[in-house]
Amino acid sequence: MDTIQIVLLVVFVVAAIVGYLIINRIPSLLHTPLMSGTNALSGITILGALVATAVAVKSSSPVGGYIFGSLAIVLAMINVAGGFIVTDRMLRMFDGKDKENESND
Amino acid sequence: MNRTINFLLVLPDTAYYVICGALALIVLIGISLMSKVKTAVLGNRLSALAMAAAIVVTLLKYEILPDWVLYIGIALGFLIGLWLAVKVKMIEMPQLVALFNGLGGAASAIVGFFAYLGIGAGDDLFSRITALLAIAIGAITFFGSMIAAGKLHKLINQKPIILPFHTGITVLLLVLTAAYTVFAVIPAFSGMPTLNAVALTIIATLFGIVFTVRVGGADMPITISLLNSLSGVAGAIAGLAIGDLLLVIVGAIVGASGLLLTRIMCRSMNRHLSAILLGKTTASVVTEASAAAAKPEAEKTDEKPAASPLEAMREAKNVIIVPGYGMAVAQAQHLVRDLAERFRANGATVKFAIHPVAGRMPGHMNVLLCEAGVDYEDLYEMSDINDDFAGADLTVIVGANDVVNPAARDTVGTPISGMPILNADHCPRIVIFNYDMKPGYAGVENPLYRREEGVWLVMGDAAETLKDILNKW
Numbered sequence: 001m002d003t004i005q006i007v008l009l010v011v012f013v014v015a016a017i018v019g020y021l022i023i024n025r026i027p028s029l030l031h032t033p034l035m036s037g038t039n040a041l042s043g044i045t046i047l048g049a050l051v052a053t054a055v056a057v058k059s060s061s062p063v064g065g066y067i068f069g070s071l072a073i074v075l076a077m078i079n080v081a082g083g084f085i086v087t088d089r090m091l092r093m094f095d096g097k098d099k100e101n102e103s104n105d
Numbered sequence: 106m107n108r109t110i111n112f113l114l115v116l117p118d119t120a121y122y123v124i125c126g127a128l129a130l131i132v133l134i135g136i137s138l139m140s141k142v143k144t145a146v147l148g149n150r151l152s153a154l155a156m157a158a159a160i161v162v163t164l165l166k167y168e169i170l171p172d173w174v175l176y177i178g179i180a181l182g183f184l185i186g187l188w189l190a191v192k193v194k195m196i197e198m199p200q201l202v203a204l205f206n207g208l209g210g211a212a213s214a215i216v217g218f219f220a221y222l223g224i225g226a227g228d229d230l231f232s233r234i235t236a237l238l239a240i241a242i243g244a245i246t247f248f249g250s251m252i253a254a255g256k257l258h259k260l261i262n263q264k265p266i267i268l269p270f271h272t273g274i275t276v277l278l279l280v281l282t283a284a285y286t287v288f289a290v291i292p293a294f295s296g297m298p299t300l301n302a303v304a305l306t307i308i309a310t311l312f313g314i315v316f317t318v319r320v321g322g323a324d325m326p327i328t329i330s331l332l333n334s335l336s337g338v339a340g341a342i343a344g345l346a347i348g349d350l351l352l353v354i355v356g357a358i359v360g361a362s363g364l365l366l367t368r369i370m371c372r373s374m375n376r377h378l379s380a381i382l383l384g385k386t387t388a389s390v391v392t393e394a395s396a397a398a399a400k401p402e403a404e405k406t407d408e409k410p411a412a413s414p415l416e417a418m419r420e421a422k423n424v425i426i427v428p429g430y431g432m433a434v435a436q437a438q439h440l441v442r443d444l445a446e447r448f449r450a451n452g453a454t455v456k457f458a459i460h461p462v463a464g465r466m467p468g469h470m471n472v473l474l475c476e477a478g479v480d481y482e483d484l485y486e487m488s489d490i491n492d493d494f495a496g497a498d499l500t501v502i503v504g505a506n507d508v509v510n511p512a513a514r515d516t517v518g519t520p521i522s523g524m525p526i527l528n529a530d531h532c533p534r535i536v537i538f539n540y541d542m543k544p545g546y547a548g549v550e551n552p553l554y555r556r557e558e559g560v561w562l563v564m565g566d567a568a569e570t571l572k573d574i575l576n577k578w
Contacts, residue, residue: 019358031468045340048216052225054169076212077182085190
């Protein structure tokens with residue numbers, strides 16, 4: 001392990017503790033949007049997908065790298081975009097104003 | 106790489122670290138703003154903004170901004186995500202969240218795969234172990250979420266599917282996953298990386314499937330929340346593998362927050378996480394057996410020569426409504442809102458009592474009722490309303506059972522014993538809208554159904570029975 005890896009591990013632990021503390025204050029009323037919002041954030045893995053794909057397309061087997069890399073980018077981006085948009089929809093509904101016209105079916 | 110293009114766009118390391126810190130802070134602020142309805146929209150948008158910035162910063166940092174091939178995937182993913190998010194009905198929210206969550210897990214697994222093959226990551230032990238962990242956790246998240254989404258969308262049998270020696274198999278697969286992660290980094294065996302990565306994916310996939318197929322009904326919110334946490338962990342570990350700071354920070358925040366949410370829910374159901382993971386659901390087995398036993402006696406209460414449920418409802422001045430999963434199944438949330446308005450038109454006060462694990466996802470009832478136009482300020486958490494039941498003159502229960510079952514408080518040794526419940530039984534008059542007399546998911550008979558005084562049972566699909574009541578009002 002080099003220094004950067006140790007730093008990353010420390011960051012991992014600190015971020016986890018902070019995340020843990022912050023959630024404690026959120027009422028169960030908002031648990032669904034909270035879950036859906038943090039779920040969108042877990043699509044942050046798109047960063048890894050972007051970097052890996054960029055490297056892979058320049059490697060010895062660019063086609064396989066491109067296919068799998070793009071797949072990862074698409075999947076992560078669905079998670080990110082869909083997650084944030086759907087959370088926004090839900091929260092605006094909670095707030096009452098700007099109410100959507102959901103059909104009553 | 107074209108030097109002239111990148112000349113202005115290269116990001117110095119110091120600036121990168123400062124930006125990472127700032128973005129992490131914005132994400133934390135965003136999440137904490139989600140603790141209040143008024144600020145939650147802003148919080149979510151802040152998080153989204155931080156995410157967009159993180160993508161741009163990463164493209165700059167790794168000098169891949171001009172790699173146009175990346176943008177095809179980004180655009181495609183964005184459009185699919187947008188389409189799904191706009192199209193979905195609120196009732197389908199649990200499965201959509203599970204689906205999105207699974208996709209994120211799959212992406213992390215692929216990143217782990219690349220990293221294990223040395224693409225985007227170093228060739229050292231730390232990178233390889235974390236890469237393998239990312240593959241394993243990512244695969245578990247993906248397949249677990251797909252099974253959960255399939256169950257919620259009724260593509261797969263919603264009842265727990267139990268294999269012979271299910272607990273044994275679950276434990277074995279978990280141990281195998283861990284063992285293989287270690288095995289695959291031993292130098293003697295790491296000569297065939299693709300094979301190792303594929304084998305690990307298969308084992309982890311099996312674990313993900315085996316552990317979720319036996320989850321049914323009431324354990325679903327906890328499972329969804331746990332999978333949500335895992336997708337964050339998978340991302341963070343993929344970040345460790347490729348040495349990406351932002352990925353580690355945000356992934357860890359999501360992982361930890363999901364884990365806490367899972368624990369909060371376990372506590373409100375009086376369940377141990379390990380029991381859910383390893384499937385010690387005594388509950389599902391009992392359901393069928395005691396269902397028959399509950400039936401005969403209960404018919405009597407229907408005959409009670411007191412006022413009709415309708416009269417009881419008309420007379421009420423202080424009403425508490427308890428919604429449950431049955432309301433979601435019957436899609437009766439709009440009718441429940443109409444009912445609340447009738448009460449109010451009569452000069453009654455109406456409050457909604459929301460049990461923390463009512464429904465199939467944390468906060469499920471709140472979403473449905475808000476969709477129907479119920480003011481969120483009328484929705485009360487269990488701890489805030491439990492003392493009010495005794496003072497209310499009517500409690501209306503719509504499609505809830507276990508969460509108001511006094512057996513949880515009064516009887517020892519049942520699957521729900523010790524689970525905090527809504528004290529609906531403290532209320533002098535109760536009208537219960539429920540599909541049938543069967544015990545709830547936990548399989549424990551509900552003494553409320555046999556109470557002689559002041560309980561009216563209205564059996565049938567909640568949408569129909571409520572419509573009927575509203576018509577007669």
